[in-house]
Each structure stands twice: as C-alpha cells, then as structure tokens.
Amino acid sequence: MTSKYYALQIGLIKECGYLQRLLLFLSIFWSCYKICSFTNKNKRQMNKFEIRKATLADKGRIWEIIQQAIALRKEQGSRQWQDGYPNEDVVQSDIDKGYGHVVEVEHRIVGYVAVIFDIEPAYNNIDGKWLSDGQYVGIHRLASAQDPHVKGVGTGIMQGVEKIAIEHGVYSIKVDTNFDNGGMLHVFDKLGYQYCGEVHFRGASRKAFEKLLN
Numbered sequence: 001m002t003s004k005y006y007a008l009q010i011g012l013i014k015e016c017g018y019l020q021r022l023l024l025f026l027s028i029f030w031s032c033y034k035i036c037s038f039t040n041k042n043k044r045q046m047n048k049f050e051i052r053k054a055t056l057a058d059k060g061r062i063w064e065i066i067q068q069a070i071a072l073r074k075e076q077g078s079r080q081w082q083d084g085y086p087n088e089d090v091v092q093s094d095i096d097k098g099y100g101h102v103v104e105v106e107h108r109i110v111g112y113v114a115v116i117f118d119i120e121p122a123y124n125n126i127d128g129k130w131l132s133d134g135q136y137v138g139i140h141r142l143a144s145a146q147d148p149h150v151k152g153v154g155t156g157i158m159q160g161v162e163k164i165a166i167e168h169g170v171y172s173i174k175v176d177t178n179f180d181n182g183g184m185l186h187v188f189d190k191l192g193y194q195y196c197g198e199v200h201f202r203g204a205s206r207k208a209f210e211k212l213l214n
Helices: 003-015 019-048 058-073 088-099 153-167 182-190
Strands: 050-053 100-105 108-116 138-145 172-178 194-201 205-213
Touching: 019 058, 050 088, 050 153, 058 088, 058 100, 058 138, 088 100, 108 153, 138 153, 153 172, 153 182, 172 182, 172 194
Parallel strands: 138 172
Antiparallel strands: 050 100, 100 108, 108 138, 172 205, 194 205
C-alpha cells in the first residue's frame, strides 16, 4: 500500500459519517495487519532451518526421507536414484564418517545431505573446468521430506552447507546433479552456483557446479 493510498483513505474518512468512518478505519487496520503478518512470516521462513550432524538415532528418519525422494524422482520420470543407490548402507557410512547432516524445522527432520570434505575422485575428471583447484566441500545425497513437504528445504540445506564450509575455513563448494533434476538446478541458479561441465557417476553424466564463498 502506498502513502498516496492512505492519504486518500484519510480524506474519505473526513467526509463520511460515524459508521462509514469506523468501517474505513477497520479496512485500513486490516490492510496494515496483513502486510505486517506477511513480512513476519517471511522472516520466520528465512530463519526456520537448522542444520546439524546426523546421529545413529536419526538413521531411520533419514532413510524415510531418502525413500521418499527416490519415489518422487521415479514419479517424475527420472532415472536418478533408481539403481539401488543410495541405500541404508550408504546412510550408515555417511553417519559413521561424519558426513551425514540433517536439517530440522521446529525439531522435526525435513531434509538430509552428505557434507564431504574429502576429495571426490569423480571430480578429478571433469569434462569442463572447475572454478578453483584448492580444497572444497562436496555435497551428495541431498533429499527433502515429503511428509510434510516444506518449501525451501533444498535452499536451506545449501545455505547451511555454506556456513559449515566457512566455519572450517573452506571457501569452495562443488556439487553435481542429474540433468533432469529441475528443483536442484533452480536452487543452484538462485544461490549463484556456476556451471562447470560434466562429471560421471556409475556410468551416467551429471551436471557439475561450483560456488566460491569469498
């Protein structure tokens, strides 16, 4: 609402009777309330995601989320994650190695990602060129829950990983995804990741991206 709009409303109030003035005041109050509510809601959504290391107690929930992601990709007609990967053994390995991280909203796990500071061998043979050659954080097995589906989980996870990387003194994130994973491609574009070429996993080509954090 503009100041011109409210000035017009105030002018109308002066020309109205008591009941009409009351109704106009209520209308203006309701408009202000809706604007403030929308602003506060957006602020809460920006700060609602909390990312932390996964524990063995989280394994069951993590596997549920990954299964939901596998089913969703199949429903969307994708071949990604349709070959038995990732599986429960992979989740167990992530937790054992300290790679596994969960993202929570109001203490409920709604997403999962493996945050890897070790070298990813597949990234050594990129058909293209990375932005940097130094230490980096690799991201794998990112999945968001569908029970319920919470908007913005993928973005929240990626932003959380950026904070983790900086806390460890690492200023590069490298990641890949399937050519048909529109959701993640949108997240990468929104957060400023740059397309670097193609990498290969289990006989399939995948789009590779990097973001420099400094």
